[in-house]
Amino acid sequence: MGRSYNTIAFDAAKCDGCGDCMTACATVKTGSTDKSRSRIQIVGDESDGFELALCRQCGDPKCVTVCPAAALTKNFDSGVIEWNASKCVDCLLCTVGCAYAGIALDEGVGHVAKCDMCYASPDGAPACVPACPHDALTYITTSRIYNEVGDWEDLFAPGLAGCQGCNTELLMRHTLRRVGPETVLATPPGCVPGMGSVGFNGTTGTKVPVFHPLLTNTAAMLAGIKRQYKRVGREVNALAIAGDGGASDVGFQSLSGAAERNEQILFMVVDNEGYMNTGMQRSSCTPYGAWTSTTPIGKGSGGMPSQGKTQDAKNLPLIMVNHRCEYVATASTAYMQDLYDKLDKAIQASKRGFAYLHVYSPCTTGWRFPTDQNMEVARKAVETNFVMLWEYNPKDGLEFTRPVDDPLPVTEYLKAMGRFRHLSPDQISHIQGKVVENLAFVKQMAHRQSA
Amino acid sequence: MEQTKYLVVGSSHAALEAVTAIRMHDATGSLTLLTRDPHLPYSPTVLPYVVSGRSAPEGIFLRDEKFFADNHVALKRGTALKALHADRNAAELADGSEIAYEKILLATGASPAIPPIPGIDTVSYHVLRTLDDATKLNAAIKQSKQAVVMGAGLVGMHAAENLVKAGAKVTIVEMAKQLTDGYFDAVAASLIEKAFTDNGATILTGSRVVKLAPSAVGATLTLENGTTLEADLLLVATGVKPNMEYLAGSPVEHDRGILVSDTMQTSVANVWSAGDCAQAKGFFTDGKVMNAILPDATEQGRIAGMAMAGDPGLKHYPGGVPLNAYHFFGRHAISVGSSKVPDGAEVVTRFDENSGRYLKAIFKDGCLLGIYGVNEFFDGGVMCQLILRRVDLSAVKDRFVANPLAVGRELMSKLWR
Known part of the structure; x- marks a missing residue:
């Protein structure tokens, strides 16, 4: 099984070529401030943009294969390609x-030098990243999650009946792995039981107890079960994985009631913006302008052409904030580290009271995009601010976890899928306007809470 | 008869890369690695440093037993391939046994080419191609007072430097008009030559040894012009020849080396070849060439392994590009690409006598064909990509020649994404 590693990411758009990263690297690695001796090299210029020359710690490294002296080796624990000074013969073949x-001659000492991600430093983190004043460099540590998760038990059946490329499988497997075996799971009608959580032929699709409440009573039933377990003195995680229809429409009153009573449960909503399991009908979370089977595209009637949904989506997570739950957050599978951080907090919060996690989950079938594009669509939603990632708790208020300072135009998101293909310029400007309005609204809440 | 799905013959860079490539696609198919060498895999390129004592012989191995065990590779050391019976997919070994294979890779490398000089069989001399050669030479160097190195290629020059550093009086005899012919041009060669003569070596270029005879010291060499040299240590480093004697009587086509296609397949089904014994397409020529250098061996080995395993990610061999890096007396020389200057090509050079920095670049139709530097560091791998991708450098040529390190990175950084 391959391992996943930490990495240094570079955002060219944020780099102004100041070279502080190079100074930091040269200082740490050579004791001088000579930028030419830095292992990280910023190249290019203002007119053409800056780029990075840096060891990529390749999985299949060419420098290692051409080294005749066995002086370079890939460390499969850290992912770093390590240079052994005592074996190197200075042949420069690497x-x-x-x-x-990624590996070059350091003329100051006459040996090759390369980035080792400061792996052996006390904090184990690269010196160049914190030196960047513009956040153009980031140290991505998501890999830790995948390596850890790989060792945890997968609590979902190996085979399931989801659509090819479905985001929900990823979400269910990760969530169940993280929440662990001491869990009771509620999955109301929707894609999750449709994919097999409730099982086949008298066996469940999960390795934890799972039940199939009605759309209308999920939160109520789960709260009752949790209370019963508490009564008999057993600590379990009470988890619901519900769709947006089951949460924001018909299941809303029981959800709101459980939140108001601060029941100790974790309620996760997989928001694919419609009733996708039953044939892609619109829900109150379906965004304005989107095609669904109940908001079709066509001639319409009475001279009014039908152009997709005519109402804006309900912002369910903000409504949940107004319940003053123990924890409320939005998340996206394109940002797994963020999702995991929130999952961890939600699990903790659910031991004290109601925790609510709202995950935006692109639907390849209902949204009309190729099956290999799920992560890209999810990422574009965040990069355009169509979806905002934030978290709330009563003590600290609402905070953005991945603010997007320089959002892409919303068309970059809309054109990634077929359900918006018909949009008129007016509709697009309505959606863009809504993005700006929503952002301003959430920002105001963030400001107010922290003030 | 022993049977294996993949039989890889040889244990240096090409063979090891093929093993890696096969295992990336086929984790379980039986794989046997056969080598005439008694040691674990090592690189001939590191041997000059074993001679100098800089590399400990036990520290040079490229793989350990665990690697082969972990990858389910049967390692047969100290057993040479004697004959290839391609008609019945069988390899006959030196001990008389046979191995039946489904697919075989011939990555048998090369051996020193011994020039047919009268009397050469009457004297004792050293060569440098195997670890055992290197440890013998390492011991001999310490005793040597006057040494002669025949051949001024990279192997000969490396050994000569070590002899100089060990305190011997060293003479280098080279047939060609310059040192390191075929690797570096005349200017670079003269810089290298100066480093050697400054350190006390004698260099006789354009000289041919015509006779060898035993003497009280060791050997007497007679040159074409009649002068004689006494040597207590004689190193013959006049080039290499591919190991392919086992092809005698086999239908596998060979010329100077084993002829291979762009996927390293020979003229015969189920037989591939890579590395120093293979003769493959050149990047700068239409015909097939010997490009016996380490980076190319890994490239060819990778392609051969992927082809043998049926890896759909296989990309055809782009053609061999000469790539050399050479370190001498604390200085370095790097050469990437063609040393020939075709019609219509432009040569740009610069030389700074004070720093000893020398740079030469060859362009044609705006594209880089070759670049050579002495004491002028640039990223050879980046240069190679600029050549292979035929990147048009017309607009930045002057800047490029002034600073190939920075401008090369700048150009490649746009091609990386």
Whole structure:
């Protein structure tokens, strides 16, 4: 099983070429401030943009294969390609092998030098990243999650009946792995039981107790079960994985009631913006302009052409904030580290009271995009601010967890899928206007809460 | 008869890369690695440093037993391939046994080419191609007072430097008009030559040894012009020849090396070849060439392994590009690409006598064909990509020649994404 590693990410758009990263690297690695001796090299200029020459710690490294002296090795624990000074013969063949200028001669000492991600430093984190004043460099540590998760038990059946490329499978498997075996799961009608959580032929699709409440009473039933377990003195996680229809429409009153009573449960909503399991009908979470089977595209009637949904989506997570729950957050599978941080907090909060996690979950079938594009669509939603990632608790208020300072135009998101293909310029400007309005609204809440 | 799905013959870079490539696609198919060498895999390129004592012989191995065990590779050391019976998919080994294979890779490398000089069989001399050669030479160097190195290629020059550093009086005899012919041009060669003569070596280029005879010291060499040299240590480093004697009587086509296609397949089904014994397409020529260098061996080995395993990610061999890096007396020389200057090509050079920095670049139709530097560091891997991708450098040529390190990275950084 391959391992996943931490990495240094570079956002070219934020780099102004100041070179502080190079100074930091040279200082740490050579004791001088000579930027030419830095292992990280910023190249290019203002007119053409800046880029990075840095060891990529390749999984299949060419420098290692061309080293005749066995002086370079990939450390499969850290992912770092390590240079062994005592074995190196200074032949420079590694510099001939690497196409990325990731290993080069340090003329100050006459040996090759390369980035080791400051792996051996006390904090184990690269010196260049905190030195960047513009956040162009980030140290991505998501890999830790995948390596850890790989060791946890997958609590969902190996086979399931989801659509190809479905985001929900990823979400269910990750969530159940994290929540663990001491869990009772409620999955009301929707894609999750449709994919097999409730099982086949008298066996469940999960390795934890699972039940199939009505759309209308999920939160109420789960709260009762949790209370019963508490009464008999057993600590369990009470988890619901519900769709947006089951939460925001017909299941709302029981959800709101459980939140108001501060029941100790974790309620996760998989928001694919419609009743996708039953044939893609609109829900109150379906966004304005979107095609669904009940908001079709066509001639319409009475001279009014039908152009998709005519109302804006309900912002369910903000409504949940107004219940002053123990924890409320929005998340996206395109940002797994963020999702995991929130999942961990939600699990903790659910031991004290009601925790609510709202995950935006693109639907390849209902939204009309290719099955390999799920992460890209999810990422575009965040990059355009169509979806905002934030978290709330009563003590700290609402905070953005991944603020997008320089959002893409919403068309970048809309054109990634077929359900918005018909949009008129007026509809697009309505949606863009709504994005701006929603952002301003959430920002105001964030400001108010922290003030 | 022993049977294996993949039989890889040889244990250096090409063979090891093929093993990796096969295992990436086929984790379980039986794989046997056969080598005439008694040691674990190592690189011939590191041997000059074993000679100098810089590399400990036990520290140079590229893989350990655990690697082969973990990858389910049967390692047969100290057993040479004697004959290839391609008609019945069988390899006959030196001990008389046979292995039946489904697919075989011939990555048998090369051996020193011994020039047919009268008397050469009457004297004792060293060569440098195997670890055992290197440890013998390492011991001999310490005793040597006057040494002669025949051949001024990279192997000969490396050994000569070590002899100089060990305190011997060293003479290098080279047939060609310059040192390191075929690797570096005349200017670079003269810089290298100066480093050697400054350190006390004698260099006789354009000289041919015509006779060898035993003497009280060791050997007497007679040159074409009649002068004689006495050597207590004689190293013959006049080039290499591919190991392919086992093809005698086999239908596998070979010329100077084993002829291979762009997927490293030979003319015969189920037989591939890669590395120093293979003769493959050149990047700069239409015909097939010997490009016996380490980076190319890994490239060819990778392609051969992928082809043998049926990996759909296989990309055809783009053609061999010469790539060399050479370190001498604390200085370095790097050469990437063609050393020939075709019609219509432009050569740009610059040389700074004070720093000893020398750079030469060859362009044609705006594209880089070759670049050579002495004491002028640039990223050889980046240069190679600029050549292979035929990147048009017309607009930045002057800047590029002034600073190939920075401008090369700048150009490649736009091609990386």
